[in-house]
Structure formats: C-alpha cells, structure tokens
Amino acid sequence: MINERRRRFGAYLARLRRDARKSQRQLAESLCRISGTASVTRHEISRWERGERIPDVWLPALSVALSIPLRTLERAAAHARGEDIGAGAPSPAEALAYFLPDHDVELGPLASTAGRRVGASTAAALADRAHGLRLADDVIASGDLLAPALRELDGAVQLYRETTHSEETGRSLLSSIGEIAQIAGWIASDAGEHNQAAHAYRLGVSAAREAGDLSLVGNLAGSLAYQLSNTCHEDDGLSLARAALDEAGPDAPTKARALYLDRVAWAQTKAGNPQPAMRALAEAHEAMADEDSQEAPDWAYWVSPEELDVMDARVYTELRRPLRAVPLLQEVLSRYDSTHTRELALYLSWLAVALVDANEPEEGAKTARHMLDLAADFPSDRTARRGRVVLAKLEPYRDVPEVREVLDTYAA
Template sequence: MRSMSGNIGANIRRLRLARGWSQSDLARRVCRAAGLRSAPVGRQEISRYEVGKRVPREWLPVIATVLGVTVQDLTAEYQPPDLPLPSLDDYLPAGDPLASLSGRRGPRIGAETVDNLRQRVHGLRLADDVLAGGDLVRPALRELRSAIRLYREKSHSADVGLALLSQIGEVAQIAGWIASDAGQHEEAELIYRLGVSAAQQAGDATLAGNLAGSLAYQMTNTGREAEGSRLARAALEEAGATAPAKARALYLDRVAWSHAKTGDAQPAMRALGEAGEALTRADGEPEAPAYLYWVDEGELQIMESRVYTELRRPLRAIPLLRDVLSRYDATHQRELALYLSWFVIALADANEPEEAASVAKRVLTLSTQVSSERTASRVRVVLNRLEEYRDVPQVRAVLDAA
C-alpha cells in the first residue's frame, strides 16, 4: 500500500499525464490559479510531489482545482479497474469489422494472396526501423483496412481465412505501434484490441501475446502504469510456456519495464533475468515468427539499461548504455535518439552534467529529423531533467538552444 505522499504523487502524475501537461505546464497553471506572478511552485517542485519526496500541503487545494478534482481525489489510493485480456466480444463494437459478410462477392483468394500480404506487412516493419510514426501512419492504416476487406469481402477456404486473421493481427501490431509513435494513442489502442481479437480467432496465442504486450507497453508509457503492468503479465500468460523463446524474452522485458515504471525494483530485475534466460534457449528452437526478427541480446541489454535508469541506478545503467550505443545502427535514428535520451538521464543521475549535455545535444539533433511523438516526449524529459544543472555552462547552452 502506498503512503499518503505516494498516493498524492501518483494521482497528480496520473491526472497531469491524462491532460497531456508537462510538469512545467502544471506548475504554471498552479501559480496562475493562485494569482501569483512569481513561481514558488516550479517544475522541480511538481517533480518532488509526484515521486513522493514532498507533500504539497497548502498547495493541495490549488492543485486539485487546476486538475479539476477534489482534495479527497488526490489523497485517495488509486485503484485502476481490472483489465482482462481483450477479446472480440468485450471490445469490438456492433458491426464487427472482422465479421465475414454473407453473400461475399469477388474472386476466391488463396494462399498466394496471404503470402503477398505477409510480405507487405514485413516491409512495413522494416520501414518502421528507419522511419517514424508520423511518416508511416497513413500507409499502415491503409494496409490494415485492406487486410480486413480481404477477409470480409472475398471468398476463401477456412484455412486461408485463419491465415488472413493471423495477418490482420500482424498488421494490427505494427500499425498500432506506428500510430502510438505518432502520438495517436486512442487509435493505437483500438487497433491493438482489434489485432488481439483477430489473433485469438486464428488460434495464435503467441501473436495475441505480442499485441496485448504492445498495448501494455503503451499504457505503461502514458500514465497507466498499473493497468500496463497487469496487461504485460497477462500477455505473458496468454502466450503460454510453449511460446517461442524470443517471444517470452520480449514479453518478459515488457513485464520488467512495467515494474520499473511503478518503482518495483525486485520484480523488474527478476523479469530481466528471466528474459535473458529465455533468449539463451532461442538457438535450439525452430525459427521464431518473422515479427520477432529484432529481438536479440542487444535489445535486451537496452531494456536492462532503461530499467536501471528508471530505477535511478545509473552506475548499472551507464556501462550497459555505453556498450550497446557504441555499436548501434545509426540508420535507426528514432531508436538511437530514444536510447541516448536514457543515457542523458543516467549521466545526470550520476552527477555528470557536462557529458549529459554533450549527449543531449545529439538527442536534440536526431529528434529534429524524425516525426515521432515518442521521441519528442523523451526530449521533454531530457530537458526537464537537465534544468537541475542549468548553472553548468554546457547544460545552459543546450537548454537555451532548445
């Protein structure tokens, strides 16, 4: 059970993120609501409230008013609703987009059509390696709609229908990821839920786990940490013990990240260890699904370093980040900017502001070259973290330039 300060901090953060405000935005609104021209409550003070280092006390009624809630709402223990794994009946509206139309017209399609769709979906994944969500969201959604039309409107055998459902699940996973990267989180959630339903109808538990885990990852990163943590664990269970080793490694990584975001260090590190053990078993298995092509030791190392950074353990995070970033593919600009942003935070936590400023400059340069809300959000985190070191000339130069 959280302490009173922990409840208040968690509620302030949840409500702030739900409104799309930065900590600086909330601080300005609080001062404005109090009728103050100066800023006795700044970004750093909001940060201290949110992590439970300080209780707002006299500012609590003002913060509650700004957030549109009562003081009791801010002090109550937050109990997010239970989130079962998505299913077709629970989440798809009337007029199910995956329902086959009676009296379908048009030529009968076969395995070749499914293979063509599979190649286009994988091409979309490869494009996402080097392009960002803002560039790809339109073609991704067109591909998803096209796949659904094939399933609903064309004649096909039962086996081809199941294969089409699997491909709808796969295109939904990458389309949801792309939409999320473009900042379209509600759209992404609908896409992920649709994909889970398609995968479940196809009997593909591994794919359903990947989709549910992707949704859990988005929840974890957008202020719904408790829901994300439960869904990440449910995604792992959905895939089952017989899932490919790479799949279990990925799903365990997401579990680790969700625990890190809720500050649960021991479960996070335990899941990291299990992910590493799972990946070591991948070599002796048949080939994993194509959508897991990117899961390797380097990606697990990146997640490990991110978890340690989130848990404020920079001495563990920094060597890992130095190692993996020294050999990271520079053509993957979005991911490089994201991973460098965690390096900045780890360096700042280790009281190395000069090097943090140097890396932050690279993050800013890379972020201007990609149309990614995920990257833009990390830039804001970096700049907020560096404010503490504004008196350091190198840091001040970066902040002023930004």
C-alpha cells in the same frame, strides 16, 4: 552531405541484409561468389548502408543474395538517385513504395472482387505487405506513415471479409491482419494517437486469437501494455503485460517469451516495483539463452541480446542506478545501427539521464545534444516526450556552461 533519399536507401539495404541473417562481411562474400569477382568488401557494404554510394552495378547480385526481386531494388535505387521526381525531398508515399511490394492482391476497395476465392499466393502477398510495413517503420516518421498503415489495415480486413478462402488460407490472412494491426498500433502510438493505437491492437488481438496464433496475441497485448505503462496507466499496463505473458504460454518461441518478460519488467518498473522488475529482466535473459526448437516469428526479428541489454539499462536508469545503466548503454550504443534514427535517439535519451544521475552533467549535455538533433530529424511523440524528460533533468545544472548552452538552444 548524404541526402535523405540515399540515407533511406542505405537503411533499406541494411534491413534487407539483417532479414537475410547476414553480416556485412557475409554479404560481401556472397556478392563476390555470385559475381565471380573479389571486388566487394565489408567496407563497401558499409558505405552503401550509410548512403555514401548506390550499388548500381551490384543490384542483380544483391537481388540474388538477399532474395529480393530485382525490379524492387532497381525502383528503390532510382528513387535514391532522384530520377523519379527530381531533386526534391521524397514524399512519404514514394518512400513507402520501397517497402510495399507489388502483387496481384490490391489492398484497397474490393467491391469489384467481392466474393472471389483467394488462396496461398494472396495470403503470402498480404504477409509480404505486413513485412513491408515493418521495414518502413524503421525509416519513415510515424506521422507520415500512420495514414498508409491504417489504410493497409482496413484493406487487409476487407480482403478477409469480402473474399472466400480455405480454412488454412483464412488463418494465414488473420495472422497477417494481426501483424499489420500491431505495426499500425505501434506507429499510431509513436505518433501520439493513443486511442487509434488501442483500437488497432484490440482488433489485432481478435484476429490473432481467431487464427490460433497465441504468440502474436502476446505481442499485441504486450504492445498495448507498453503504451498503457508509458501513458500514466501503470496498473493497467502491468496487468496486461502479465496477461500477455500468460496467454502466450510457456511454449512460446524464446525470442517472443523474452520480449514479453521485458515488457513485464518495464511495467513493473513504471508501477514502482523494483525487485519484481529485476527478476523479470533476469528471466528475459534466461529465456533468450534457452535452446529453441521453434523458429522465431517474423515480427520478432529485432529481438536480440543487445535489445535486452537496452531494456536492462532503461530499467536501471528509471530506478536511479546509473552506475549500472551508463556502461551498459555506452557499450550497446557503440555498436548500434545508426540507420535506426528514432531508436538511437530514444536510447541516447536514457544515457543522457543516467549520466546526469551519475553527476556527469557535461557528458549528459553532450549526449542530450546528439539525442535532440536526431529527434529533430525523425520526429515522433516518443522522442518528443523523452526530449522533455532530458531537458528537465538538465535544468538543475544550468550553471554548467555545456548544460546552459543545450538548454538555451533546445528548450523551446
């Protein structure tokens, strides 16, 4: 059985590979080229990412191939082997240590350094920490990650306020504050702390506007709109989702614009407007297909045609169109990254509902069981809410044995 430390280390490697824009096969080829051997295959990379093996002897080559400091990889591998605190389960702080790199910038109390001048290296360090939080969110439960994320946000704001810097460095620091605020808001929302999330999003919008980063403003405003749409504030969510799209403007990077349009589609769906929702979905795919002269921002790394397909299927499910939703979700999930436990559980919840709507309660129950097992391993407010929706959907089919077994097992 793969223990939790090794699973997290595998998820970490998978994220590093995707950030480097390499397939498993391409990474294997890079390692063979760097090492001068032909002994690494795509299947071996897959074993590492599933947590079945730790690539100890390959860490130096991985460091070169993925542009990651060797010390960072060695620390993460040692933690995965249990060398630091023995065989016990890792604390969130230990898991987070994988993702927040060591730098000369200290995101804590800065009284002793108040007034010192910082430059490009500090701005780059803060951007690295924002990226580290993004990586951590994939593998650490929101309840465990929320407090560290809020500390990072407070420290970033303090760093900006209590140091001096050039205008260019100041803009970079403000953009990183906006990114950390978006991640912290997302984590807070996933933990069910909606007021904290809204505060973080609004702080981030202020920082991103001051930095002149309109794409980031759109991401922050759209994230808050998404929360509003999902917490019984559908009209406010729709208004803000539209405003996020408008503020980012038509020249936003294509991935970002596709994301904003997807959020408009969801807001329209939750507001009970099916035709505008369908139009926004179509526009999101058109935006994604457009050629883009701009490089996508780092925070948009996860936006892809597959993610747009998932939103399509979610909208179809919400609109009670299971014949469209089921095959689309099944196709996407057949190749979805299994290391993203929370997202996989959420997407399975939509498939379970769509299957029941398609009058396939047995398959719906099977999918629900998989979803609920994953949700138990990676708790969040969003997965808990979706679990309740799935169980309520199954309840009218209690006389079906497969359904009754799921309801009796998980209803509590």
